Amino acid sequence: MRVPLSWLREYVDLPETTTGRDVQAKLISAGLEVETVEQLGAGLTGPLVVGKVLTIEELTEFKKPIRFCTVDVGQANGTGEPQEIICGARNFAEGDKVVVALPGAVLPGDFRIAERKTYGRVSRGMICSGDELGMGDDGTHGIIVLPPEHEVGTDATVLLELFDEVLDIAVTPDRGYCLSMRGVARETATAYGLPLRDPALLDVPAPNSYGYPVQIADPIGCDRFTARTVVGLDPEARSPIWLQRRLQKVGMRPISLAVDITNYVMIELGQPLHAYDRSRIDGPIGVRRAAAGEKFTTLDGTARVLDSGDLVITDNRGPIGLAGVMGGANTEIADPVTDPETGIVTGTTEVVIEAAHFDAISIARTARRHKLASEASKRFERGVDPQAAAAAAQRTVDLLVLLAGGTAEAGVTEIAAPSAPHTITMPANHPDKVAGVDYGREIVVRRLQEVGCDVYGQDELVVTVPSWRPDLYVPNDLAEEVIRLEGYENLPSTLPKPPAGRGLTERQRTHRRVGRALAGAGYVEALNYPFIGEQALDHLGLDADDARRRVVKLVNPLSDEEPALRTTLLPGLLGALRRNDSRGSHDLALFETGLVFRPTEGQPGVAVRLGVDRRPSDEEIARVNAVLPAQPRRAAVVLAGAREQAGWWGKGRPSDWADAIEAGRTVAAEAGVELIISADQHAPWHPGRCAAFHVEVDGEKVLVGHAGELHPRVVKAFGLPARACAMEIDLDLLEKANEGPVKAPRISSFPVATQDVALVVAAGVPTAEVEAALAEGAGELLESIRLFDVYTGDQLDEGSKSLAYALKFRAPDRTLTVDEASAARDAAVALAAERTGAVLRGA
Template sequence: MRAPLSWLREYVDLPAGTTGREVAAKLIAAGLEVETVERVGADITGPLVVGRVLEIEELTGFRKPIRYCAVDVGAAGAESGEPQRVICGARNFVVGDLVVVALPGAVLPGDFAISSRETYGRVSEGMICSAAELGMADDHSGIIVLPPGHEPGDDAIELLELRDEILDIAVTPDRGYCLSLRGLARETAIAHDLPLRDPALLDVPVPNEDGHPVRVEDRAACDRFTARVVTGVRPDAITPVWLRRRLEKAGVRSVSLPVDITNYVMLELGTPLHAYDRARLEGGIGVRRAEAGEELVTLDGVKRTLHPEDLLITDARGPIGLAGVMGGAETEVLTPERDPETDEWRGTTEIVVEAAHFDPVVIARTVRRHGLTTEASKRWERGVDPEATAAAAQRAVDLLVGLAGGIADPGVTHVGVMGVPRTLRLPADHPDRVAGVAYGRETVARALQRVGCDVYGTDELTVTVPSWRPDLTDPNDLAEEVIRLEGYENLPSTLPRPPAGRGLTPRQRLHRRVGRALAGAGFVEAPCYPFLGTAALDALGLEPDDPRRRTVTLVNPLSDEEPHLRTTLLPGLLAALRRNEGRGNHDTALFETGLVFRPTGEEPAAPRLPVDRRPDAEAIASLDAALPHQPRRVAAVLAGLRDPAGWWGPGRPADWADAVETARLVAREAGADIEIVADRHAPWHPGRCAAVRVTVDGEVLTAGHAGELHPRVIGAMGLPPGACALELDLDLLQRASEGPVRAPGVPNFPPATRDVALVVDASVPAGRVEEALREGAGELLESLRLFDVYTGEQVEEGRKSLAWALRFRAPDRTLTAEETAGAHDAAVAAAAERTGAVVRGA
């Protein structure tokens, strides 16, 4: 809502010198959202005056038509009473018209200085101005032609209200009354503790039987309807400058005087109006719901098929408007035009003014069905003062009589009954308990009275809510009014007292440990949105029956392309990898920990929870049961160089082994003992994919996979060649852990290291050999590391050599050579027995 400060001053006597920024600060403190304060015309200096065109000389011989005009500017001329000679290219004015003239010495917006200068072979003593040149509008099509009633030499800056400050206010849905100057003036008056001149306090005639006939069939959707008739309207009446300027500053385009008046009253009082051409109406006006198959051509020229729930304005022929949204084209007020044969003006001379009150929900649903948002519907959706309908109609009638020469018809139609004021019970100390501040009964009552409430009572207050505040529906709303008027800045800052707890849960601790470990290993955390589309699952190469294709579909997704909740973390991370690759980050290591959503299809329907009370434990349990399984997972992706190049040699590209080692790192942080076995699982390369298995309660389960992505997946998703990834179930790793993870102690005795190279069949996994060595070595084995894999001439075909480094240590003594040799030989013997391993060279 754009509110010119000069318009606000009409209703509130602000102190002289009060700036728009000062008013904005007060309104912000009162809870309104003032986005900007625009200063218009501050860069305009005079002389800028009204001029009357006396002569027009057409200059020829130039590429465009040029006119040399003599303009009477009154006493502002160079010689008192002498006309100014001005060059102008516009052609929308004639001799005798009043125009706006910038004389030498004036400065227009954009620091455009006006001076006398020779052009087109003549001396131009100023400039005849267009609206765009004065910063009033973007229209460059012609200069401003003023209506009669002004004298040459009048100050055009004051006449056109060129200097002003405009407050642009974002009105929240609960403060619909602020979509009017009346509402904003009330807030301004309250903020400055000044009286308000309410523009809705008008003398309204009593309804009678002589007005335009109106029949309302749906009183629930339209509880009031006022109709007034104005006859004798002059078709040639034009909108006065002051009214047009106020509309322009408020962001509304001038159309014609009757339409401008209805828009002006809507901005002033907040009640949308509609004007009908009485000559184009057939019979009385009706208000009813639409019937199946009905159509309506609205003012925007669109033929709309109506829904049975649409509320319509009708006459004897059928629909003539969508109630509260937009009128119909058949009964619109005609744009005035001059008859070329008689040179007389033609247009609407009899107008029926509609001022009604519609149900906000009905209007909101109509707007969404037709995708048709208007200035009127914005106000109806937020709530309009039902008691202002008669005043709004009277204000429009007064303006039509005063500005268009019309005659108010004595008939006044009013359908509906006066509303019953809403009352609320409010304990006097309720705002104190909400805010934690001792306001007291007198402060509470005074604050509520300032917003228009009537307050009675002592310990328990009876509060009558004003008709323009439909948002005040319960005691907390009233408490909020007290708090905001007394100042949010006066609320004390107090820290909440959390209940005693046990710190982080084991699940949270594991989440943090894994994140720190991956960050320490060179990965960058990249949280992604938990949404995906079918295209992403197709790109991963998942089979039709893959459980990851069973998704939870959102009713109202952020994007139609990603309507499902994710069942795997990989699509988001791989998309982030692709973006990094496209922006030149070729050596990338990303990770994410988060929830995935794995529905079984057997979840019960979610219950509808109550809104008037807290749900009980049974309702919450039913809601939890309806949710899909949500395991916490960790995923990582790698591409490019894992070890950078330098003077020490070339870099090493990331490969499947890095993904597997990262899985081992995560398992160590979880304290889980894992087994790495070859597997085939989308989206990984079938020959470079490892399954990570754990044992939980005696059952071997797959916790995830790691390896190089399938070439088809890399091509489909636009990833760099050789990209690798892993994804593990953190909850499953936690279940497989052997208790709390303990920090390693500092050893007191030295280690003993022995190497061994074992030759096994090429089909034997290194993990089986490692398991045998570990069990055979016993408790003295501290660690073992595979440091070489060899196949070649020195090893038989179909076999491979695996070289291991074994580190032995005892916690209470230095190992002897015999103890080390015994543990080493036992480890080799166990590997030979289980895997057929032979010591290389033996």
């Protein structure tokens, strides 16, 4: 919201010495975000005067059309003689009044005006356009042609109000009333402790039965509609300079008198209005919901297909306006047209003024649905004062009568749904408790009255909220008003005192340990939005009956392409992997820890809304929890490219399925659990390079995750690098498998006995099965087992592989003999042979 200081002074008697910077500081202290203060006219110096074009000589001997003009500037040039000026613009004629910069003037951008010879003539000044004077967009981008009543030689800087200060305020959604001069003036008056001249305090005639007929079919979508009619308008009437300049200063382009007046009143009072050409309306004006698929062309010339949720203004033919957003092309104010034969000017001479109040949510959804944000919708969706509609309509009528020579008809239409002012009951010391400051009842009451509230009561205050503050709904809102007006900077700085004896839960500690361990293993954390779409599940290659396809859908998603909550972490991580790879980072190892959302069968779909006036009961909390889906905490990693870089130290190594499995082992180790790893087939992994993770919980094996290389179809669907790998594991199940605190490793002072063994097994036998059999067969003396070589080649039969293990044995109370270590090794080999068909290599 752009606020010219000159306009603001009409409502608040600010001291003469007050600058825009001073007002900015005051409003920021009151809680408004004043981003900048623009100095209009900075760098502009005169003489800049009104001139009358006397003669125009067309110079045709040049490549572009040039005009040699003589301009009467009165005594401004010191001689009274016509000023000779060269000009290339063609939107003015002899007899027009224009703005002339005389030699010695400096225009914005340090453009200095001086006498100079050009095109074979001497130019003594410049005829100015609005752009050259820094006036903003006037819709023409040509020479300023002034109304004929202005005196020659008049100071144009005053006439055009070129010097001013404009405050640019970033209005937050809860302060929609500040999208008007009225609202900002109220805040300014409060900040300075000065009285406010409320522009909405007008004498408004009472509603009667003679007004333009209006029929409201949806009183929830439109709870107030005021209509006024003005006839006898002069179609040639133009917006006066002061009106155009005020619109330009707030960032709006002047269009026509009727439209400019509605925009002006909207900026002044915050009430959006619309003017219809009465001759183009067929029958009564109506307000209803659109029929699905109904078509309508808005003022911007775009044909739109309406939704059943859209609120429309209609006549007997159908929609004539998208309520609260934009009017229709079929009833817009007509531009004046001059008949070339008779010279008669025709145009709109009768208008119907609409000042209505629409449901904020409905307007916001319509504007977003049609991607049609307008000045009107921006205000309606933030909350408009419903009581201001009649005053805004009257203000518009008054200006049309004054500036266009119209006559206001006696009929006044006002349809309003019954409503009562909103009241809030609040203890008088509630703001004191919120802020930690002893304000006292007197300050609380005074501050609330300054924002427009009516306050009654002593210890318990009954506060009636003003109609222009729909954001004041609960006691904390009132407390915020008191605190901000008293000054946030005056709040004491105090540190909270947390109770002793509290810290992270075991679940939180596990979560943090896992994150640190993965980061230490070279993974980079990538946080993703918890939203997912059907396309991502298709890319993962999930079967139709896969549990991961049962999702929790959001009522109001951020994106229609991702309307549900994720059931797996992989789509977000794979998307991050693809983006980074496409931007030149090819060696990637990413991880994420977070919640997934898994609905259960028979679970109700909609949560109950709990009040905030008291603590919910245990039954209410149970009902809410019953609706919530299961939210297990997961950890996942994705890898692509090189896992170990090549360099002077040796060759690098690409990441593969084993790295993904090792990431699962790392996570499980931080949770104090040992994984049982086995081969599996599970989407989205490659059927021959997929491992399943199990743990023992109460004596039973429980699946906790998968890891391996992704299926080639998944890699192609997501646009990933070849041979990308992934792992996903359930942290909550790992925590359940941990029977207690992690036990410290047993330390023995006796020497270790190492036995190597090479076993030949079928190529399809999982290494993990062989290792598990060796560990179980070796017994309690086994301290560790490590696979240090895998061999496939000519020395083995086809379809076989050799696995070489290093087994370390140690006893806690003695030095092992060679026979004891050998016996343990033989027992391990025997059990491996029994379970996997392993044969000692060379035997």
